[in-house]
Amino acid sequence: DMKVTQMPRYLIKRMGENVLLECGQDMSHETMYWYRQDPGLGLQLIYISYDVDSNSEGDIPKGYRVSRKKREHFSLILDSAKTNQTSVYFCASSIGTGVQDTQYFGPGTRLLVL
Amino acid sequence: GQGVEQPDNLMSVEGTFARVNCTYSTSGFNGLSWYQQREGHAPVFLSYVVLDGLKDSGHFSTFLSRSNGYSYLLLTELQIKDSASYLCAVRDQGGRALIFGTGTTVSVSP
Numbered sequence: 001d002m003k004v005t006q007m008p009r010y011l012i013k014r015m016g017e018n019v020l021l022e023c024g025q026d027m028s029h030e031t032m033y034w035y036r037q038d039p040g041l042g043l044q045l046i047y048i049s050y051d052v053d054s055n056s057e058g059d060i061p062k063g064y065r066v067s068r069k070k071r072e073h074f075s076l077i078l079d080s081a082k083t084n085q086t087s088v089y090f091c092a093s094s095i096g097t098g099v100q101d102t103q104y105f106g107p108g109t110r111l112l113v114l
Numbered sequence: 115g116q117g118v119e120q121p122d123n124l125m126s127v128e129g130t131f132a133r134v135n136c137t138y139s140t141s142g143f144n145g146l147s148w149y150q151q152r153e154g155h156a157p158v159f160l161s162y163v164v165l166d167g168l169k170d171s172g173h174f175s176t177f178l179s180r181s182n183g184y185s186y187l188l189l190t191e192l193q194i195k196d197s198a199s200y201l202c203a204v205r206d207q208g209g210r211a212l213i214f215g216t217g218t219t220v221s222v223s224p
Contacts, residue, residue: 004156033211042201042216043157058211090156097210100145100164105156 002027004106006091012112019078021109023091031094032074033103034058034066036087043090049074050097081113116140118202118215125221126192134187134218136202143180144205148187151199151217160200161187189220197222 007022023032034046035058045058047066055066063085067075074093078085089109094101118138126132138146145164149157163169163178163185175188189196199217206213 040216043214045211048211056210100162102147102159102162103157103212105158107156 002104004091004093004104006089006106006109008109009107010110012114013081014114015083016080017113019081019085019111019113021076021078021089021091021111023074023076023106025072025074025093025104027093027095027104028071029093029104030071030096031101032068033092033094034064034074034076035090035092036060036085037090037108038087046076046089081111083113085111086113087111116204116206116213118204118213120200120202120215120218122216123219123221125223128192128194128222128224130192132189132192132196132220132222134189134200134202134220136185136187136215138183138185138202138204138213138215140183140204140206140213146178146185147203147212148174148176148185149201149203149214151201153198157201192222194222194224196220 005024030051032049035043037043044060049055049068065077091106092103094103147162148160151157161176163176169176178185199219201217202215203212
């Protein structure tokens with residue numbers, strides 16, 4: 001059963017606190033992604049990971065960092081969260097970055113930074 | 115530059131059809147994908163097109179015109195459960211990731 005999981009599903013933090021969002025996949029996919037989705041802006045790519053310890057900035061990496069120590073697990077870290085990082089965060093995975101590679105999305109994490 | 119444009123909203127009636135338009139601009143073209151996203155849920159892959167013309171997949175069909183930078187998703191025999199946001203996405207210049215449109219919210223009424 002192909003699945004992408006995300007934890008936690010909902011999170012409330014205060015400005016300046018550290019945030020850790022976790023993502024897992026059971027499909028042995030090489031490539032994993034972190035997006036954020038905001039009304040009117042659509043899905044924006046934060047980071048892409050091509051495999052363990054092979055990460056690349058996306059379109060909006062400022063204020064975020066990632067960690068991928070195992071192929072099935074990809075973390076997004078916010079050091080000192082800001083209120084403008086309130087958003088819905090989606091993790092996704094794909095077999096590779098081939099043009100037909102479908103992206104499978106997790107259920108999302110709704111983060112509120114107060 | 116690169117970008118994907120979609121109308122914000124589309125309303126239709128159960129049993130009829132809805133056409134969701136998408137225009138894009140990219141440096142090089144590596145295919146276009148359509149995703150469905152229901153309210154409060156994750157995007158789910160629907161279709162991938164890379165060749166010009168109509169691709170009939172039953173309930174969902176897609177059309178592509180590469181020369182015009184245009185695609186549409188055609189939803190036929192609409193059901194209430196088809197109410198969702200439909201996202202169009204193209205590969206970026208490096209081919210490494212997808213550039214998503216903001217999505218078109220399709221509302222199907224009885």
